[in-house]
Structures are given as structure tokens and as C-alpha cells.
Amino acid sequence: MTHRVVLTGLGAVSSIGMGVTEFTAGLLAGRSGAKDITSFDTTGFDFARGCEVPDFDPKDWIEKVPIDTIGKATQFAVAGARMAINDAGVDLDWLRSRRGLVSIGTTDGESNELDKMVGVELESGRAAVSATAARKIPATRLSLAIAREFGLVDVEATTIGTACAAGNYAVGYGFDVVRGGEVDFALCGGADAICRKTFTGFYRLGTIAPDNCRPFDKDRKGILHGEGAGVLLLETLESAQARGARIYAEVLGYGLNCDAHHQVAPNQDGVAKCMRLALDNAGLDPSQVDLISAHGTGTKANDVTECGAIHDVYGSAPPRTVSLKSMLGHTMGAASALAAIASALAIRNGFVFPTINHVETDPECAIDCVPNEAIAADLNVVQNNGMAFGGNNASVILGKYPVAA
Amino acid sequence: MSATGPVITAWAAVSPFGTDRKNFLDGMAAGRPAASTSKPEDGVVPGEHGFVVPNFAIREILGRKGTRMMDRVAALTITAVGQIFDAGEPGNAPEGTGLVLGTTTGSIWGAMDFTRTSMLAELPYHVEPGRMPGGVMNCAAGHCAIWYQLTGPNTTLANGRPSGLIALRYVRRLLARGRANTALVGSVEEYSLDRSWLEYNARDGAPGPLGEGACLFLLENPGSVSPDRTPLAELCSVSSRVYLEDDPRSSMHACVLDALTEAGVEAADVSIVAPSGFTGAAGEYESEVLDGLFGRVRPQWVDVAGLIGDTGAVSSSFQVAAALGLAGDRPGVAVVTSVDADGTIACAVFRLFGVQT
Numbered sequence: 001m002t003h004r005v006v007l008t009g010l011g012a013v014s015s016i017g018m019g020v021t022e023f024t025a026g027l028l029a030g031r032s033g034a035k036d037i038t039s040f041d042t043t044g045f046d047f048a049r050g051c052e053v054p055d056f057d058p059k060d061w062i063e064k065v066p067i068d069t070i071g072k073a074t075q076f077a078v079a080g081a082r083m084a085i086n087d088a089g090v091d092l093d094w095l096r097s098r099r100g101l102v103s104i105g106t107t108d109g110e111s112n113e114l115d116k117m118v119g120v121e122l123e124s125g126r127a128a129v130s131a132t133a134a135r136k137i138p139a140t141r142l143s144l145a146i147a148r149e150f151g152l153v154d155v156e157a158t159t160i161g162t163a164c165a166a167g168n169y170a171v172g173y174g175f176d177v178v179r180g181g182e183v184d185f186a187l188c189g190g191a192d193a194i195c196r197k198t199f200t201g202f203y204r205l206g207t208i209a210p211d212n213c214r215p216f217d218k219d220r221k222g223i224l225h226g227e228g229a230g231v232l233l234l235e236t237l238e239s240a241q242a243r244g245a246r247i248y249a250e251v252l253g254y255g256l257n258c259d260a261h262h263q264v265a266p267n268q269d270g271v272a273k274c275m276r277l278a279l280d281n282a283g284l285d286p287s288q289v290d291l292i293s294a295h296g297t298g299t300k301a302n303d304v305t306e307c308g309a310i311h312d313v314y315g316s317a318p319p320r321t322v323s324l325k326s327m328l329g330h331t332m333g334a335a336s337a338l339a340a341i342a343s344a345l346a347i348r349n350g351f352v353f354p355t356i357n358h359v360e361t362d363p364e365c366a367i368d369c370v371p372n373e374a375i376a377a378d379l380n381v382v383q384n385n386g387m388a389f390g391g392n393n394a395s396v397i398l399g400k401y402p403v404a405a
Numbered sequence: 406m407s408a409t410g411p412v413i414t415a416w417a418a419v420s421p422f423g424t425d426r427k428n429f430l431d432g433m434a435a436g437r438p439a440a441s442t443s444k445p446e447d448g449v450v451p452g453e454h455g456f457v458v459p460n461f462a463i464r465e466i467l468g469r470k471g472t473r474m475m476d477r478v479a480a481l482t483i484t485a486v487g488q489i490f491d492a493g494e495p496g497n498a499p500e501g502t503g504l505v506l507g508t509t510t511g512s513i514w515g516a517m518d519f520t521r522t523s524m525l526a527e528l529p530y531h532v533e534p535g536r537m538p539g540g541v542m543n544c545a546a547g548h549c550a551i552w553y554q555l556t557g558p559n560t561t562l563a564n565g566r567p568s569g570l571i572a573l574r575y576v577r578r579l580l581a582r583g584r585a586n587t588a589l590v591g592s593v594e595e596y597s598l599d600r601s602w603l604e605y606n607a608r609d610g611a612p613g614p615l616g617e618g619a620c621l622f623l624l625e626n627p628g629s630v631s632p633d634r635t636p637l638a639e640l641c642s643v644s645s646r647v648y649l650e651d652d653p654r655s656s657m658h659a660c661v662l663d664a665l666t667e668a669g670v671e672a673a674d675v676s677i678v679a680p681s682g683f684t685g686a687a688g689e690y691e692s693e694v695l696d697g698l699f700g701r702v703r704p705q706w707v708d709v710a711g712l713i714g715d716t717g718a719v720s721s722s723f724q725v726a727a728a729l730g731l732a733g734d735r736p737g738v739a740v741v742t743s744v745d746a747d748g749t750i751a752c753a754v755f756r757l758f759g760v761q762t
Binding site for chain 1: 504508509510511513516517519520521523524525528529530532534537538540541542543544546547548550551553554555556557558559560561562563564565568571574575578581582584602603604606607608609645646647648649656659745746747748749
């Protein structure tokens, strides 16, 4: 027996707002999270802009797990989960008395803590690293800390390390497990914290923009490193209806595949195939899709490849195609989870969030990226793309609930 | 042999006993610890010893093409998969084959050394760009997909010691949902000085020596098995739960019962038990729970960690391989359990077909 799966709780930890209300306001305003990076010493880099979560105080969100025992990405994940639980209007007894899945995707896990560890090693030697610092590292803690914080034992806790598409992998996994009736709820999403290692890597690859992220623009200069968490509460339609929950959107399907082509460069055929797999899984024709929330990193390699794939699937007049990364930067493992949240909010509230910092669309992209200002729109179906190093793709399809007559 | 669940039709192990499955089987059958090393150049913390895969020089084993920047995690994985698909000739994997790989945190060396290079360089971006993907956890799975043209679902699960079992459950669901018909599933861990120090600094109580390796299985829907492959075992169930400090035993007990119930198996039916052998407190609770459930049944107990050390994320996959291998031609039911220090307990139940592996 399979169930319909709906989104009833959303938690957004982002550079443009905390929680649904602020995040929605940020999306509607086309707010930018870009500032100078303060998470690590940026001396020696010619530029170091990024999208950090401002004024994050873990004590506002985390009560049970000792804060000094978990790294920043894990703190973001727990904060996002608390927001999603509160937003869904379920109490902890409800969660604890049901079987659940906790699945958090990440690119870097606690690499920020690893970076600090290398600093201690170079300063004082390897033996100077404390046990508390060393124990923060295993990436499994991103999902386990959520279970610990809320006292959930009858849950499967799984951290998905499929890099920059990991948020969609986690949401897709939650979809399959809830759909199959194996669990009653799923807390799924992604989390990452800005770290020196990844900033340095992208900088060295020449893919970091010096100022702003301009996806699909002919003068794009690359990505901005971002951070945050997106956590979504998934449950069956019957469960949501039984407790009178607000339903943001229905998860209609997803697809995942691998380019098997290049470690770093995306592949147009692989991305197109993934988008088709998602549409097939949802039982939809491309003509039924109203909006594409693109991976949209703001590098030429991504934008041209992804738009090529979109044209392969959708033909010469694809639906509006927007990039949340223009506002949030690339939040890595959180990216497609935050984009899924943005997509659900767009469906629920009838708007399309814009691609900001946009001046002139690259003719090689040839899409309507909804430049700079949000627009009102009635959306029935949104396709949310995530792509990662390793040729790992995942695409999630969300739909309006109830379906328009 | 009428399996309804997915079946294992092939497996490979690159272990401290040697680079192939036969080395692993012979080593497990002999029941003597693998040769250990105490050389810092092998990545061992001074004063300790550990178990590395012997003579594992990446470029000698995999050739010079495409391996210049390859880390040990990726190389161990590619080597193992090569033993499943006919000497590793690309193109031998069925179309759309998936790969689900368990890890702790990818290559700790790859991540830390990238930052170390940056911090020691004259300018912080004087790093080797080709080393960047190696600092991300999905590097090995991506490399392996390119090497063998695996275009199906490709997922990296970072669940530490139990990740081999968590990966089996993930693939079970992929197969059940039709997202793949055939998938490679397993896990990998490398020995490095960085991992060694990390574990040393994090350790709680009496430490055990570390080990490394890669171990993968080919898991298929029973209807998709090609005539040239023989089902070796059926994956009947996988369960996992979270344990909290206040009552770890009850979570572990419930987890094992979940798996037995789903598999439709009684404790008395179990012929092989392969526990994690984890040396921390969680390992002691696990032993107590297993003793309570199976002590009177007297199945064969399989000790992997005692022979090749704490192999981290690959430990649970090695346990499955050991159960398959030690069963030999005797049909039976195997229970494999895994715990970590962070709060995960997992259990898998297999029906062994008594086919010599």
C-alpha cells in the first residue's frame, strides 16, 4: 500500500531569514545574504564574500544536546528541525509515539571543525586536540543530534553525504519511506556551515564570485559560499488530514542518477535524464510543470549545462526557471532542501521568488529567470533540481495540495 | 531458494588480510589476526598498531591513468568493485547499476590535508585543485561511477560503523521502488595518520587498534539476476534505531527484534551471529543484548574486529561478508549487528543459501 506524501512543517536556517515567516519575506523581497565572510580568517584571499547565517545563537533552538559537543552544521540541522516541528504543530509526544525517519544531507559535515583542528595541530601539535573537538567530526551526528534533541529512539537516523545535491537525496528518501508506509513521519533536509576548506577549493577552481552571485546572467562570475539548514516534515496525507494540519505542498515524486562522466563538471544528458526520471516518477508530463527551481549555481559550467538539459526536457519554451542561490549563495548540502522549502512556500502562497543580481540573461541559457523581483503566480507543480560533484543528480517534484479543480 | 527479498549475488573485500575476497575468506577461516603494522608512515599513531591493507599502492594496482589525485578511500572502493565486475573491465556493469557507499566522513586525510596545505602555503589558495573533490564525502562513489560507468542512483551514506547495514536498507528501498534493479552496496574506510589521530583523540576508554578496507556486495531483485550469477543470500530485513544514554539496551534489543520479526525468523532459527566487536561501552551493551537473545541457541559467533581491528564504516560490511563466507555450503540464517559511539544501532538478517562463495 502506498500513501500520498505531504509537507506540513518547514524549518529554514538561512542568511535571509530564520523560520518560515522571515524566509518567506526574504524570498518575496529578493533579499541578498551576501556579506564579507567572518567564519574564518580570510587573510590572503583577494576577496571573500559569502552568505553566512547572521546572529545565530544555538541556545535559541537547542535545549537538550550540550551545545559545546556539536559543530555548527549540526547546530543548524537541529535548529531547522525544531523550526519544522514547531511549524507543523506537532508536539514531542506525537513524534515520540510514532516511527520516524531523520535524514539530513550534507556536503561538508563538520569540516569547519576539521579546519579548526588543523589549526590546533599546526599551532600546538596533534595531541593538543581535545576529545570534545574530535568527537564532533563524524557526519552521522547531523541526523543523530536531531534524534537526541527531541528524544526520538524509534527512528532511523541517516546522514546522506552526497554533496551539493544531498538535500534532495534526503527529501527523496523521506518520500519513499513515508510513501511506503514504513514510517509515520520524516524529518528530512540538509545542513552545512561555511568552512575554509570548501571556500578555498572553490576559490582555487576560480568559481567564487568576487561580489555577488548572478545565475544565468551573461556576466556571471561564479558562486558565493553559503550556509544554513533546511528541514522539512513529511507525513502521509491521511496523517495530516487526521490532525488538521496545514499542508504546504504534496511531494509528487523524485529522480536520482549519476552522470558517470566527470568528478567536477556537470553533464547535460545526465541532468536531463534525472529531470525526466523525476517527472516519470511523479507521473507528469513536462507541460504540467509551472516552475523550475534550478540548481543554478552561477557558474557558466552549471548554468549553461543545466539550461541545456532543461531545454532538452521542456523544449524551446520551458517554464520559468529561478535560482535561490542568487540570494543565499551555495549552501551546499542545505541548498536543495532550502530550495524545496522555497518551492513549497511559492506553491502555498502563489508567488515565484526571483533570481536577483540579474542584469542581462545569457543567450546560452535562454530562460525566463524572473529577474530581481518576485511575481505573483498560481503554481501547480514545481521541479526542484540538485546537482553535485561526482555527477550526482537528484530532482524533486512538488505539487499544490489540494489540487486545483 | 525462493527469495522474495533482494539477493546478494556477488561480493568483494579488500581487507587487512589482502586485496581480494579469497585473502579475506582464508584469513577469517584461519581465525588469526592479520599482520599489523606500527609504522607511522602507514598512518599509525606512535605507540599504537593497526591493520592496513598490505601492499596497497594505488598506482600499482589501478594503473597511472586517472589515479594521480586519487585518495585511498576511492582506490579501495574501485579495487573492490573491480573484483565484482570481471576484473574491472568498464562496461561490465548492467545498465543503470546503482552504487550506495557507506562512510564515516569520507577521507579525513583528504579533507584535513587540503586545509593544512592552505594554512602552510604562502597564499591560502596555493592548493592543488585536483585534490578538492577528495575532501568531499561523495568523492569515492563518484570516482567509482566514472570508472565503471555506473549511471544508476549513486548515494553516499555517512553513518559510520553501521553504514554498511544502513546502506543495505537504502538499496533495499531503491530496489523495491524500482529506482534500480541492481546495485553495488557496501562501505569503505581508510587508514591514515589523520584518521588515526582523530580516533586517538576522540577515544573513550580502552582503545582497540584501527583497520581499513572496502567491502561491497551486488544486491539485486531476485527477478533481475542474470543466468551467470548465483544468489548467495537473501537480505530478509534491516532495522535501525537510535539509542540514548539513559537506556541503550532497550533500543538495541528492540532493534534486533524488529529485524527478526520483519524477517519472520525466530531466535532459534539463527545459525550465525556477527556482532560489531566495538570496544566502547555501546559494544558491551550490544554483546549483552545478543547474549540474552541468542545465548541459549548457540549459533556460530563471528569475530571480525578481533582479527582486523576497528575498520570504521566498513566494519559492518566485513561482518556480512564474514557471515557469508564462514557459512560455506551450510544453509542458515545470519544476524549481523552494528553500533557506534554516537547513537546508532542497526541489525540485518540474511537467509544463507549454502552456496560456496
